[in-house]
Amino acid sequence: MAGVFPFDSCPWPPWTRLSPPTGTMLYDAPEVITLRTTRAMPAAVAALLLAVLLAAGRPAGAADLDEFASRRQALLREIERDVRDTAEHLNRRQLDARVMAAMAEVQRHEFVRTEDRDLAYENRPLPIGHGQTISQPYIVAVMTDLLEPAAGCRALEVGTGSGYQAAVLSRLCEQVYTIEIVEPLGRQARDRLARLGYRNVEVRIGDGYYGWPDAAPFDVIVVTAVAGHVPPPLLRQLKPGGRMVLPVGTPFTTQQLVLVRKRADGKVTTRQMLPVAFVPLTGGHD
Numbered sequence: 001m002a003g004v005f006p007f008d009s010c011p012w013p014p015w016t017r018l019s020p021p022t023g024t025m026l027y028d029a030p031e032v033i034t035l036r037t038t039r040a041m042p043a044a045v046a047a048l049l050l051a052v053l054l055a056a057g058r059p060a061g062a063a064d065l066d067e068f069a070s071r072r073q074a075l076l077r078e079i080e081r082d083v084r085d086t087a088e089h090l091n092r093r094q095l096d097a098r099v100m101a102a103m104a105e106v107q108r109h110e111f112v113r114t115e116d117r118d119l120a121y122e123n124r125p126l127p128i129g130h131g132q133t134i135s136q137p138y139i140v141a142v143m144t145d146l147l148e149p150a151a152g153c154r155a156l157e158v159g160t161g162s163g164y165q166a167a168v169l170s171r172l173c174e175q176v177y178t179i180e181i182v183e184p185l186g187r188q189a190r191d192r193l194a195r196l197g198y199r200n201v202e203v204r205i206g207d208g209y210y211g212w213p214d215a216a217p218f219d220v221i222v223v224t225a226v227a228g229h230v231p232p233p234l235l236r237q238l239k240p241g242g243r244m245v246l247p248v249g250t251p252f253t254t255q256q257l258v259l260v261r262k263r264a265d266g267k268v269t270t271r272q273m274l275p276v277a278f279v280p281l282t283g284g285h286d
Helices: 043-055 069-085 097-106 114-119 137-147 163-169 182-194 230-237
Strands: 023-030 126-129 132-134 152-157 175-180 203-204 216-221 238-251 256-262 268-275
Touching: 069 097, 069 137, 097 126, 097 137, 097 163, 114 126, 126 182, 137 163, 137 216, 137 238, 137 268, 152 163, 152 230, 163 175, 163 182, 163 203, 163 216, 175 182, 182 203, 216 230, 230 238
Parallel strands: 152 175, 152 216, 175 203, 216 238
Antiparallel strands: 023 268, 126 132, 238 256, 256 268
């Protein structure tokens, strides 16, 4: 339900002025923190029909036969450049090919307001109403990549927003559970994801700080709003060997994108990855 602010409204450039990651901290988990045609048919018509039939059964968000396809490809190239520019923070110069394929498949213009569709493939956040934003595509790609979602994984997202991050995760995980505290946004996202054919995403309206205990444990957890600490309920619901990515800090000031890993022995490590600016996690938990 949140995302980084447009850079021109940030109090600092998106990835400068802050020191590189400060290293790794260790905590105890309990306390802390995927035709046929006849010869008489014109070749061009046959090719189009074949493409449509091949797309049948896939979500509408997966079809590439749309007016925005070229813009989406341009956005992917921009994300690739941004990743190279921030390689010092991310410790990688390119993202996993599966993550980039998911970003290419999901049609972002389906997840923004009608009046913002022409802006959907600009590499920046956009308002979605109720004081919330759809995250910058670069940030969505980076957070997804840091999770390292494996085939068959179960994912939890805190902050559904318009459903864009959940849609991306749905291309990489077997099941996605996503929670939105703003009821109108949650209902809209549920209807949108169903309409677009994302059958492996379940939306719940509620306070994501407490996670989704009856669906836990999760292989990966992503939080799309900033909190002052890593929510202990989410740590408890993260599988040993699992990963969580979330912004930590103070709303509207300095924040860090944090990668949390739970080791097989239950110990938790955290690492600051990238300076970001997210809207606050609501619910009054700080």
